[in-house]
Amino acid sequence: MGLLALGTPLEWPEAKKAADQVRQWGIEQLLSIWRRAKGKERDVLLWGDEIEYLVIAYDDQNQKVKLSLRQADILDALSKDEALQKKGGCVPEIQKVVREREPLPTFHPEFGRFMLEATPGKPWGIGLKDLLDVEPNMRWRRSIAKEHMEPNEFPITLTTFPRLGTKDEYITPYFPPSGERLRSQFLPDEIANPHIRFPTLAANIRARRGRKVEINVPIYKDENTTLPFKDPTVDYDLHKWPEDDDVRNGAAKDNHIYMDAMAFGMGSCCLQITFQAKNIVEGRKLYDQLSPLGPILLALTAATPVYKGFLADTDVRWNQISRAVDDRTREELGEKPLQNDRWRVPKSRYASNSTYISQDPRLRKEYMDPDLVVDEHLKQRLMDGGMDDLLATHFAHLFIRDPIVVFDEDLKELDLNNTNHFENLQSTNWQHMRFKPPPSDNLIGWRVEFRSMEIQMTDFENAAFSIFIVLVTRAILSFDLNFYIPIARTTENMDTAHARNAVSSEKFYFRNDPFPPRPLRPTTNGYRSGSTTPSRPPTPTGPVEEEYSLMTVDEVINGQEPSTSTSNPVFPGLIPLVESYLNSMNIDVQTRCDLDRYLDLIRKRANGKLWTAAKWIRHFVRGHGEYKGDSVVSEKVTYDLAKAVEEITRCEGVDSEGRGGAGWQMFTETAGTGRKRKGENGCGSKNTKPYM
16 A cells, blocks of 8 residues: 555646656755664564555355445445454554554545455564564454454455456446546446545546556467457447547457556455665665565566456566556657657656665676666755765655646755655566665665565465565575575566466576575574674676576476586575574474474475465366356356365365365365364365464
């Protein structure tokens, strides 16, 4: 969820006039933060996760499922729950810090009125036993959310709703499409959160772009799919808005599923992890070293094979969201010569990273993005204010964008104790990593946000991926690991991750040797034992192309087999690196075994023994009795899919007899070896043990 300010939003023509002022004031606010917080220190790492839910409503009598637009009612019910208020509250407006076993989780609105976001009530610490509280806390959040919904509603963790934008009534209550803000053929304006930021964001992206956003996802070509596939939901005779000409001008491509509104992207759910570093140096290092992992985790968490009632030939959401908020003009896209705009912009504002920012001597200029666009005037202002070249380049790149939502009240006076103008641009640059300076009004430190992962069906899976990334950060800092590859290769990897079953069928560029060229004994502070300061690793030499190679996800996660035909370094694997870190810690056997349950899921997803959610959903659809082999995911198939996912959420692939139930392929290698989840009151029923 981005910045939720209140005020009088400017329509795009007026917002455009104020863009330079907002950028300049945002830079001044950033410099104010920089001067105040560049020396800020924290003793330990803190981190937090964000879980996003779709709220679905079942119509069991007609065997249909719809998106429920009752986000505001659910948040209101949470805020008015007296029992929750006594424990500190569950929404930001009333939440207090309470010294009980665990503060209540916090629920937030999201872009779609059918979405909820939930975060833990306090940041997680680095204690290894604390990691074991993550899964029960996620289960608790889902339980609380469900308790404040209607009996026929459920908070499901699917990336997208399979029939969002179809011609039937896929939302409740129903509203017709083609409103003034979205101007979508398929979605009503009422599908977006009514907070003024969201409809203004959608309308101004469309206005700045000069036409509607254009999302085309390749159709999955099954045995009975009509080819060439022409999206049958597109109305070429609609003449309500000027932008309705888009489809007559070729916006809807053959053999693709066509979508035309921001909500098709920002209505997607994901799993995001934010780390607070002990200082800015550690934060910049984590930002750089986690960046090459983004595409790997995107492929590993793949969960999005259906759009608008059709099977897609991709497995993840990322590029669809990128296109859903792409506000670039034809000049910025390179479709017309530059005349009114300042430069050609290679990427959408929702994209993979384009910068490295750590002052690490191992960072070579050859790793940098050769197509990086920077506002040199703003960069110079940051450097004049004391910021170093690397970080000034990073922010001057983010600030090439226009602010999309501008409030008239914010243009009256510059407040250097506020961050509204800076966050206006920072929060609408949705890259797969985000470097977050401290806010001005509390004790939070420098943070790094890991944003590429898809949401998973179960709390166990979401906890597993959260814990895995946390442990990877500990290994990075303890072993001084080096994952640098050229940014252009990470960009390629993000595209590769979209391929169907990319986790098993594709290869990704990754660094061969992550170790520093000196003996290193892991310690909790990242230095060698007996050393008071870390030695600086030497700057690498030799051809950059020899530092990385194409690897499978299995090789990145579990390690490469030694080769007798080459002397090149063999990548050890992220899980072996994490296990080496755990071996260096004083950890009891039970905690180690409990953590290994989560690592085992990652290990077997990577080697293909366990399926991704995308593979399972595609298998479910294609095996359904009503599916006709034509790529169409009908209302009945969607209803049964939602019911199966709800069962998987409760039972994790185990039926009431302890055998393989729905989705067993995602949790165990054979249907007959299912296990009951710890704390489960019996699968096949709706009873779960809450975390209290």
